[in-house]
Amino acid sequence: MSSGKRPTLSGERRAGKAAPKRQPKPAKSKPARAARRSRSAPARRRRGGPLGWIAAFIRLLMRVIFGLVFRTALIVCLLIAGAVGYYYTTLPPVEALVDGRARGSVTLLDRNGDVFAWRGEQFDTITSTNDVNPNVVNAVVATEDRRFFRHFGVSPRGVASAMRINMREGRGPLSGHGGSTLTQQTAKLLCLGDPYDPDSGMSEAEYEEDCRRTTVGRKIKEAIYAMAMEARYTKEEILTIYLNRAYLGGGARGFAAAAERYFGAHVSQLDPAQSAMLAGLLVAPSRYAPTSSLERAQSRAETVIRLMYEQDYITAAERDEAWAHPAELSAAAEARAGGYFADWVMSSGPDFLTRNTTEDVVIGTTLDQRIQRAAEGALADIFEEKVREGSEAEAAIVVMSADGAVRAMVGGRRSKVSGAFNRATMAKRQSGSSFKPFIYAAALDMGHSPLATVVDEPWCINVPGSGQYCPKNYTRDFKGRVTLADALKDSLNVPAVKVSEAVGRDAVRTVAEQFGIVSDLANGPALALGASETSLLEMTGAYAGILNGGRSVSPYGLLELRIQGEGEALMGQDGGYGERVISEHAARELVWMMSRVIDGGTGGRAKLGDRPAAGKTGTTSAARDAWFVGFTADYVAGVWMGYDDNTPLSGVTGGGLPAEIWHEAMMRVHEGMEVRPLPMDVPQQQVAAPAPQQQQPQQQAPVYQGQTQTAGNQQQYQPQQQQRQPDNIGERILRDVLGTILGGGN
Template sequence: MSERPPEPGPEGRPRDWLDLGGPARPAADPSGAPEGASRESTGGAPEGATTQGAPATGRFAGVFRAAAGIGARIGPAARTGFARARAGATRLAGHPATRRAAAATAAAWRPAAAFARRVPWLRVAAATAALGLGLVLAYTLYALTTLPVNGGLTIEPTASALVVRAADGQAFATRGVIKGAKLAPKEVPPVLAKAIVAIEDRRFYVHHGVDLRGLVRAAFRNAAAGGTREGGSTLTQQLVRMSYLSQDRTLKRKVQEAVLSLWLESQLPKDEILTRYLNAAYFGAGVYGADAASQRYFGKPAKELTLSEAAMLAGLVRAPSQLAPHRNLDGARGRAAQVLDAMVETGAITAAEAEAAKRAPATVRVPTETPVGTNYFVDNVADSVRGLIGTGPADATVRTTLDLTLQNIAESVIARRLDQDGERRKVSQGALVAMAPDGAILAMVGGRDYADSQFNRVTQAKRQPGSLFKLFVYLTALQQGYRPDSTMVDRPTQIGEWEPENYGGRYRGAVSLRSAFAHSINTVAVQLAEAVGIPAVIETARSLGITSDLPNLPSLALGSAETTLLEITRAYAAVAAGAETVEPYSVRQILAREQTLYTRPQTAPTPARDQAARTGMLDLLSAVIREGTGKNARVSVPAGGKSGTTQDSRDAWFVGFAGDLVVGVWLGNDDNTPMAGVTGGDMPALIWHDFVTQALAARAKAGKAPSAGRPEAARPVPAPQTASVAEPDADPRGGQDPAGRAVLRGSPAVVDTGTLDFDGRTVRLTGVEGLSGRNARELGRYLRRRDVACAPAEGGAYRCSLDGQDLSELILFNGGGRASADATPDLLAAEEQARSNRIGIWRR
């Protein structure tokens, strides 16, 4: 049986094309109501009726069949609810007030309706507008029904941050990500609130979550700029996006954002919204929240922010990674100036206040990236903090014992010696630790390059100390009645099947203990150990802080057991200080949110019970540097120490003390391969000498006197005197310094980065080993037509200045040359800074 064609509609068209399969629409009467319709209702299917009786032909038949199925699945309870709602609507329609309102509305719309019937395009426009509005409402409903369940920013959990400060209070390193505190509305500093509103949402206190005026303004400005230059999102919208939504730039997300912003504004006061925004915003350097950012960049809580600091933070939220001040301070300051101008425009501050803030811009006080060379020390500090207070949830600030000047000197000395002789002598690694007599760690170099290897050769590497261990043998003998001038016989010695030999294979016959120790005679040490007993030697070593395994074997006297550089250095520190024992430490104080969690007690080491033996041991240690294997370690102050070398030159050590410093040095290879004839009195003693010489001079210059209490403690050598650059008042080409020597001034030519030429007069810069080629050309361009003043210094060199800056320091700081042998501590520190930052010739 063939399908019956659809019944024609009013104008001969198929009914399903015009009326979507429903009954034909009757013509309207002049009143505007359909024929046959009551004024109480516009008609419709009776209660409980389905759509099965209606035609369902043509392309919409499937739609109506689906609708019929849905209707059939509606339960009795739902139908009852519909019936009650319909009855309520009927009663409301029958109310006199409703009828009067309907009559008035109908009367008002009759002329418009009649006009619309006469003008067909108005009907089309009205239908189009209705369709558009319906689509908008439908898409909005879709956007709301597809809100993400777990939307918003996801911040990965991180360990609590550790801000590390040196002994002088300077923050130089951070570990972890600073979390800061969640601010309450009353804790938000007014300057920060005004700054963020001025630059991000000036109409924040006027709009209701979505600022249409701001959207239009942003659209016009972006169109004029030919790209996206300004956003139209309010602070409320940004908070909604951070808290609930994804960061996708889609229409759906914008619709969700707008609706949720209107809802959030109806739920929370403005101050609460602003506070939540400041607690959630990202400010770069891995920190979220204004308080965390304030702690990270300025080392203070948010409530202490100044106007310039608040302006800088407010300027970061637009581009935190690009403008983060620890990497782009100039960019951050430029953006802060824009924030200050915006605050003036909004009346938040005066023009005078803005100018004052611009003249004193914010300065970053807490570095984000730890200087490479200090990482070994920072690792040690982090371990100590965990041992002292555990892993608490709060950010902590730790005051340490590190002397940054000595640290720079240590890194520079190790690097320079290894760069100069390492390849030739087959030495790949070195370590150094400097301590105060009470155990405070002043400098630590755990390896040649932390970026290549984080293994700390001061605290983790266990190596044979060689003759360094003889300290415990001789001290035990002195405790048992031997004296420095007691005589022993250097002769072939055999214990069981073991027969120790002296370095060089020679024997000296009768020698004093002083001479035997100074020249590191092995046979005498073994005989002494046998005489006093290996267990007694082990007990002495334990009392001085050696915790590593010490086997009860005759070879222990020559350092066959393994120990760390820190252990052996603390033992020598105890002898130098005349203390029973010395405990190395790197942490003085730990603070968390202005609360003191730990403070190291100010207690002096316990004096040793065997002072006579300690005095005799100091005599022996001094003889090593004065006349023995440690001659290369001689400095201009009284000092003592001991060299150590293991079999086949696999390890070479020198540990000693001078002034108020106790310093240990180790050289070797991580794979335990032999070095090329390196002994403890060779490269390690030279490194020790270079470090101690520069370190004592630097400490004297800083006014740090050596500790008293030991008669052998030496006065530090005075700081080397360098001629200051005179600024002559008369002849612009030069003048004289106070000693009558010529002072050169002008725009010099560059021979190399360490040599300048003033009209045929050659000037060698103090402390710089010059480089030619590209480095010299770059320096020449930098100095072109600039005024340089040079005054004579020691050794025929000159100390030059440019715009008040030391030119030698400027060159070394930028990696334009290497420090020469006459470089002062400040120049060595500048070179090490360039090395740590990997700039100039240190770039890799």
């Protein structure tokens, strides 16, 4: 019977085996339990809820992004390394990068062999930084890249700082400050390895402008190229390239050329003030060039001096000394813009050896710097003392020897210029009465005497197609019968036209052209009064022909042209004496006639004391142009004055301010020189006897009824009209004209 308890179930025991005893589990230590709980807790959080899913997704995304960034950065680094390696292999030795000019230079020497001007890109090699005064290197580094000796070609800090400044100033991040290191600037000067190709269709200026463009792509390429340079060259070699290739204004390429250009010193001799001025030009060479504005250049140099002091390159004493005594241009440097004369000489040679030369060229010239300073000083003083303030009137001066060698040229009131409008050579203006000597030259060459007479009276000539032409004298009165010498002395218009018509306009035109007036000459009777336009250089050269005895000259300034370092000249003198135009006796008589213009005629203000001189005044219609051209036994000088826009001059004639400028210039030119007589023949009183028929005309004064005059007195005589049979129709016409015009009738 059941006792009420559930029977215990148990398996049968297997024979021979005892049941194993259950071993109690060892107690787990507290640290182990804590560790398991810490491992299981996150698992429970990852497994729980939407937040866990989001967190897991973010972690996965971050791992993917990190992997992509890492791989991309690795690829970029490999590409940069490859590009740097490629440019590394293309970089030539330093020596090949020192002179990268596409154009050569032109050095101009005066008549004594001294340098007076430079053109093109001047250059002088710096072979290493040891050739340069440490002040120069310090000034450049302090101004352009204070961390130059510490970076690897690119300065991320400098780029970031530049971008921040640009954006703060309202520009684009790449506009304005570039944050470029000196190495990057050198890479830009090398145009990133792309040399200038003249056949590319770009000018050199356009090529350089393209090299300076700032774009993201170009900035990246510039950085890569800079790193390749850092790998290929030492810091000193990079500086050497930079110091040679940087443009510093005034046509100077490199610091050695600039030191000579501005200070007349070697680059190894520059003091802190001079070094600072050159380094200051790097930011804007044309604007800060001391030849453009010394004040601006000095102001910029003060900033560079401050930077040098702040970076411990100079002491406080050196800083104060540089500020107290800023760099000054050397006396030679001030004049070495070359001015109008240098521009004219450059234009006289072939372009491929002057303005577009690829070689370094030396040109010997006729310039006399002493005479040039005299002409410039005379013009400046007369305008300062005798021209009202604010006047825009201009003037020009040319001084030359009797063979046409130009010794000085001033093409305008501003003399320290380059490429400016040259009023001495480019301006074509009416010559007025300064043309009259060529009329009398033609008459004298035909055998007429300076003492022959002509009647100054109201007179008209019929011009086919235009009607009557009635010349008037400047004074609006008439002198009656006068000699040719007096007609020129007093610049009488009616006698000038009469003589021109008598000898023939073609004859006058031929004489003027052969003397060098190559401009188109008027065809009508107004030819005699200088209605034709010509340049001051042409007119002065024509007067040189009168001084030298009647031979034409071609004004010239170039003596020889050669490649620098070579002895043989490629070009020789480009002008000088030409063919004879009038007889020597006629020229010497004309010199006497022109000397009376200064001694007692319209050119009295040009008188040079006891030094003999000759010349002629000229004033054009409505006083738009005023001239004085004349000479001594040593030099010929021409002065023109007027307005560029042809505005009439107020109260100015050729015998006024132009004569005074001429006087002042020639007094300075001849200072200390021996007084020499003019080469002239004073005519003697002649009374011609009747000539037998069929006899050829004698080379003596023509016979006119009336008064003649010697050099010292006057005498009345009534010679008979010379009679002979005309040989041809031309002579018959000439006789009739001479009889009616020079004889006193109309």
